[in-house]
Amino acid sequence: MDLDEEVREFLIECNENLANLDREVVLLEQRPKDAKLIASVFRTFHTIKGTCGFFGFSILGAVTHIAENILDQVRSSQRELTPELTSLILQTVDAIKALLSEIESEGCEGKNEYHDLRKRLTDAFQYATTAPDAQSACAEPEPSVKSPAEPVAELPPQMQQAPVAEPPAVAATAPMKEVEASVPSDEAGSQKHSVVLDSTIRVDVGLLDKLMNLVGELVLARNQLLQGTSGQDGVLIRTVQRLNVITSELQEGVLKTRMQPIGVVWNKLPRVIRDLAAECGKKINIEMEGAETELDKTIIEAIKDPLTHIVRNSCDHGVEMPEVRLGKGKPAEGLVLLRAFHEGGHVNIEISDDGGGLNPEKLKARAIQKGLIRSEQAAMMTEREAVHLVFMPGFSTAEQVTKISGRGVGMDVVKTNIQKIGGIVDIFNRPGAAGSTVKIKIPLTLAIIPGLIIKAHAGGAGEMAGEEHRFVIPQANLIELVRLDREEDRKQIEYVNGIPVYRRRGQLLPLTYLNSVLGMDDCIFPSSDAVNIVVLQAEDRPFGLVVDGIFDTQEIVVKPLGKRLKGLSSYLGATIMGDGRVALILDVPGLARLAGIVSQARDAKRHEASTADTCPEVRQTFLIFRAGSFQRLAVPLALVSRLEQFPRKTVELASGQPVLHYRERILPLLYLSKLLDPGSESGGAGSETIQIIVFDEGTRRVGIVVDQIVDIVEEAVTFTQSSTHVGLLGSAVIGGTITDLIDLHMLLREVSGSGSLTYDLEANALNTLLIVDESPLEATMLRGYLEMCGYAIADAGCLKDALEFLHAFPRTDLVIASLSLRTQIGPDLLAAVRATPALRHIPVLAITRDQATASRGQHLDGELHFDGLEDADDRAQLLQTIRQLLRVRREPVTAVGAGHGR
């Protein structure tokens, strides 16, 4: 809808005024005697009324007119501002908003003439005027109600009454003025009448964005000039340096135009809280600290809804009913405190309430009821983990679904939205049951970030061989820089199972080489030169990135990579460097995942917008034990059937192998320490008893003799590396320490005699299953389990390998594909298998490790569907489904026959 420029101006101005009104009216309710406030509210109504008369918006004029008259009575102390009156005024504000939006979209006021509201307003007005001490002089009858087309006629006397400029009131809101002045916004919350009217101008945000781009270009041109003129004569140098300073200032200035105080968003919250409190019968005050804290406009827009939601939650779930509060010895009035402050390139926002806090038990019960977690998981959760449940998708704590919150869009959406702009959100119970605090940390601006420029050499024989590449690492991910110059310093890099680690102040820091992660060089071992380690924070775990050189830090303008390159998780974007060349900005969490520092299980969680603390499904419980010289070994507890302790003398020998009578059967034993370090003696040899971990898979079982059971740790595996050591799968950081995982299926094979489980794909003895999982650890775990159950297993880590295998062995009986949010490997594989006539008959079972991917597996495009979808951790159910699928398959297979070759 095209509107006149003037009408548009009017709308923008009205919207600004209204944002203020909400806040002021609420304040007024608390301070009914505040003359300045009354005057300010009155003036706002007056301005709207006056201007809309000018444009001929008669309904709007009539509504504001009566409200203005009532306010006039309040202003001249003819009546008290009762809560009912405040509500009425706020309703008027709502009606004005509705009318304005109607005007904006339709160009006219629409059909609703607000007769009811006008009648109530008139009644309220006349009630006061007929009251004994009302001044008849002011009690103007309301012709405008009857003839809404002529409210303008009323204007002159009102105009005279209106104190158009009242300096103190203006001064009170002055801090926001200068910024807002240049940024048009419907949320802008300051008065612009009189004093500052002439010194401000509205600018389209699109124009500012364009200016930003141009300034960015200017900065680049300047940088090029700076480089080109070094070594030139004096005059040019001086001019260039001047240009340098001016450009920097210009850049800063343009950036500032996009900044707005957070108060712009906060302004509407008092109204939200007041309405909510009134609705729930609570009494809640709001306090704000740091409303002047500035943020980029795009970020302001992005946090608006999350903030409102959190505040709503605080009022609805946080602050208790007044009776309850009094009973607890708290004041009847609850308090919601908003704080904002700058801290190290970030803005922190805290929303606290002094209510009852979050009840971990209730949260757990709720999550179980909603099917988000299992009760065993709940039992193992810490309080903090339980509190974090509120961030899970589909969680809502309100006992009844109220109008206010609990509509399904919960804290998970808040979290996702904040993460989208690079922020973090966390929730705490304040100590001493003094309510809860939500903390949000967001970057100041999205457009420009400080970054560390580093270089990497491309080695090997590839196209990029011998070249040097610059990359940018966002400063936000940076912890410290370590340079190992001397020979002995470099010795601090050790190898744990082939993985380089650096001993950083007593803690082992896994290292990864940038050029090898990015596939620029095959060699990961450091050369004889100095080693530069950039210590980075990936999610909650530090790691060291070894680079070939470190330049300096620069403010860089982040530019997105095209859609075509979106799939590359290693980059955040690109930027243009001083010499005009493009440099890639590294995405640190993405890089960590590529390097295997952060496991993919965690990765999936990250994408589903929750952290390790909030998403227990993907955590695994490990049994930690030691044997021989291996101080820390682990096996997933899910695979262990029992832990036993037996007197050493009960061990017997059966055909040369140690066995034990165990539950009326014979349990073969395996001394782990002997297997892991042949030649060594078992560390527990002297003791009277032996510790046994029993693995039982129906017909096949084994007791593994270890020296000592150390611990049980629940953790998401964060660091894995395969091992070549016999009997070990690889290592992982479990419980903060590097731990070796034992290769259970290999051990089982050891016991049950060589070859009994090694499968021959040509032999028909076993059903052949193909596991397709990008995570080698998960794949190996599952493989071990399924092999114990008597299947021949092959695995593939990527789509290509999987298809190659299937083409080579079309007799594969079942494909088990792991679903992950990060990749499409599962659905892609399914599509590929179904599209190939020779493979079409093979059932494809999907396994998941969390809720989000499960729902993704259920909603595939088109006709495709998996033959089954199971939770990877529910091994018993998984096995049952596998058996079922294999049984079903056996019948049609003979019919389909072709291509199957059996």
Next chain:
Amino acid sequence: MADKDLLAGDLGETRQFATFHVGDLFFGIEAIRVQEVIRHQEMTPIPLAPPAIQGLINLRGQIVTAVDTRRMLALPPPAVGKRPMNIIIKAEDGAVSLLVDEIGDVLEVPLNSFAPVPDNVPAPQRDLVAGVYKLRHQLMLALDSERLLENACH
């Protein structure tokens, strides 16, 4: 209207094509899809990117992905020292550069000279060619740029 008819009487309906050479092949792409043509630019390679994505160039502050057209057509890499030219085309999400050997003229091509792709064109090329225009002296392959960009990312 009358002018157009006159012209049509001669050539039938025509369309403008920007032409270029890759190896021995002569291509045309609808001029309307071409944003500009620039000489060789310094390029930043992207490790881990699909092989046909050769790098990123800075086009007046805008970051543009450059696609190795030779590789897409399964042609050998250019002779050492030969710097490709950039044809910047407008794609749905911004500009993309096609790296080509040489830039030709913009030709007014009669639409009725169009023919489907001959069968003897090798498969990787046939896949990227929408058809052939029989010009007086030579054949011009009409590049299916959408297809090219789509394939380049895999």
